[in-house]
Amino acid sequence: MSDREMVRDYLNSLMKFLSRLDKEDADDVLREIECHIYDVMEIRQENGQMIDASEILKGFGQPRELASQYVDHILEGTPPPMGFRAIQKIKTGTTKGLYWTTAIFGYFWSAIFVAIGLYKLISPNAVGVWANDIGESFIIGGLSQMPAGTEEIMGLWLVPVAIGLGSGAAYITKRILSVLKPIVR
Amino acid sequence: MTNNSKDPSKWDVQLRKGTLELVILALLRGRSLYGLELLGQLQELETTAISEGTLYPLLDRLKRDGNIDAKWHQEGDTRPRKYYSLTKIGQEKLTDLTDRWRKSVEDIEFLLENPGPQTLPKKGK
Known part of the structure; x- marks a missing residue:
């Protein structure tokens, strides 16, 4: 050379x-x-x-x-955003893997919540939150038949709550990723 | 000096680490120099000889902290070079560090000049 x-x-x-x-x-x-x-x-x-x-x-x-x-x-x-101070400690050890795992995990759950909220609008009877009387069994999701001995507890409130949770999860994921981004290449 | 002056002792390395900032600021007092010139001057002196890999990042940090300024300048048909000079902040810093350095030397000299077995006398200041 x-x-x-x-x-x-x-x-x-x-x-x-x-x-x-x-x-x-x-x-x-x-x-x-x-x-x-x-x-x-x-x-x-x-x-x-x-x-x-x-x-x-x-x-x-x-x-x-x-x-x-x-x-x-x-x-x-660069200090991390408020509430994410603990991340600073693990920052230097961050790998691509952590970045993408966080992204996939965060956005996956966000998408599930938003989907539940939207599906409730399309098919109100099939989607809901069911709990039995004493609260020891709890089901959330889309079902073709109502689970025996339980009552749907949220009704249409599920729509804003699920979409709100989904958006919240997406927002938190985005903030975490923005902290991780500068260190992952 | 130690008997292994070719191979810088740990002591030299430690001391240099602590004083390098002062050394660079002192070298830039009243003059503008570019990296290679700075390095050449530092390597002329036994205890300030540092490598390129130490000098350039240090210059970058001093610049970021506002102690020195850097300007690209071309003279004649040579390639452009980045000249460093002291800022006002850097001049003040140099004054402070110089005072601390002299105080430190004075204190160590005082210790060296006053061995035992009697206890250390009270110092004037």
Whole structure:
């Protein structure tokens, strides 16, 4: 690999790890480092020394580590929204998996609640919340036959309540994801 | 100095970590320098020699904190370079850190100059 290719690879890799910065800031960092490297290469060439890009790059360290010194302050600097302080502790360990699990789980339940609410409008008798007299059995959902010994307890109130719960779940999911997003790439 | 001056001792590393901010601000007092120049100057001195990977992120932090300013500038037909200089905040910070540094040196000197077995005399200040 030529010296120039080596430098280009390094800068490309650095660019990837800097992607959490604003484009403008990342470009500025890259430009400065690129400038430094080519300056040193020129000076060495003028002095008749070996250019040896790998030696020059060594001073900058691994792209990931160098980038993290530019990027880490973003994670420290943005407080999570009110009520989500605990998330800060697990932020750094967050993986793609957690992000998508949260998204799927949150939006799945949100969709179920909204669907129940809407289905109640279309088919009022098949959907409801049933409980027996002593409250030890509780059924929510769509049924073709009313469960024996129980009474439907919510009637049309189920529509706003279910849609409200669904929207609430979607909102909370969205807020959690917005906190997780900057750390997942 | 220690007998292994080629291989910086842990002590040097620790001390440098604590004083690097002061070192950079002091270097930029009354002058604008770009990264490679700063690095060259720092590497001239035995205890301030740092690597590129330490210098540039530190400059970024000092800039973010408002202590230094950075401007791209091109001279002649050289490639443009990013020059750093002290801001007003940085100058004040340099004054504060300089005071603390001198106080610290004075205190340590005081300790070194007053060995046992008698107890440490009261210091004037």
